[in-house]
């Protein structure tokens with residue numbers, strides 16, 4: 686967890702960001718986690734995944750937008766993405782970040798932007814999942830979610846197991862039949878609000894996962910952790926929970942072997958497919974998650 690905080694801190698330094706985003710040698714590494722820079726890249730990847738029995742959630746990369754026009758451009762992009770997914774015969778699900786839709790500018794502006802995307806998804810028979818960002822946004826993200834979820838059941842949310850508050854949040858979300866994607870959490874958070882140890886996060890994940898499997902509405906278990914996935918499968922079997930009542934989700938480019946294996950075993954598998962030019966923060970979170978990624982990256986730099 687300490688490594689994660691350090692990597693994210695170093696990555697946020699302007700000279701480091703400049704070096705990585707301008708350096709062509711890093712492109713290959715970025716391509717491992719990002720489908721490409723254009724919507725066509727994302728659709729191509731989605732078609733490949735669908736042909737292998739997987740569903741997708743498309744994410745137009747970006748966050749921390751502080752300019753109204755830019756936030757509106759993001760809405761425009763999602764209004765283009767949703768009908769194109771439907772036309773291409775693909776599963777019509779997108780993932781959005783509220784700071785990309787103007788949460789740092791004004792709450793109502795952000796909520797209206799989200800509502801336009803959710804309405805468009807509804808028209809296309811699609812679904813919108815709100816990603817969860819760092820803890821300074823958790824409450825505001827949930828507030829916006831609850832207001833819109835009352836009117837739009839095709840809106841879902843993400844909960845991070847590392848936050849102490851998540852147990853209560855999940856109970857309320859189960860109570861209003863919201864679809865929850867459960868992840869461990871990707872940001873550097875202080876021990877005052879989040880479990881500092883990996884073992885504690887894993888234990889919290891298992892607890893919340895069991896609750897969602899028993900009582901949740903179409904829960905999405907977003908993890909590449911094979912031992913947690915094994916436990917989820919055993920728990921579902923022991924409690925007669927059909928594989929159709931939940932899904933596993935993984936990130937594009939991570940544990941493709943496990944993705945294929947789960948599909949072959951008859952489980953629903955959704956892959957989060959990010960695309961766009963604003964890949965830097967997403968990429969650094971993926972580096973920070975795993976020391977091996979970082980070593981690979983440093984070897985590249987030294988060469």
Ligand SMILES: Cc1cc2nc3c(=O)[nH]c(=O)nc-3n(C[C@H](O)[C@H](O)[C@H](O)COP(=O)(O)OP(=O)(O)OC[C@H]3O[C@@H](n4cnc5c(N)ncnc54)[C@H](O)[C@@H]3O)c2cc1C
Pocket residue numbers: 815816817818843845868869870871872907908909910911934935936939940956957970971972974975978
């Ligand atoms: C579909 C999806 C949506 C997500 N949405 C959010 C969100 O909205 N908010 C948020 O905070 N986080 C989000 N995350 C990220 C999540 O919080 C974790 O940071 C990330 O999934 C790594 O945790 P893990 O559960 O895979 O377990 P870990 O214990 O971190 O990893 C288990 C194993 O998975 C593999 N692995 C994991 N990460 C990597 C990597 N980066 N590179 C290579 N191999 C890796 C390794 O084999 C590792 O041993 C999402 C994750 C997924 C899958």
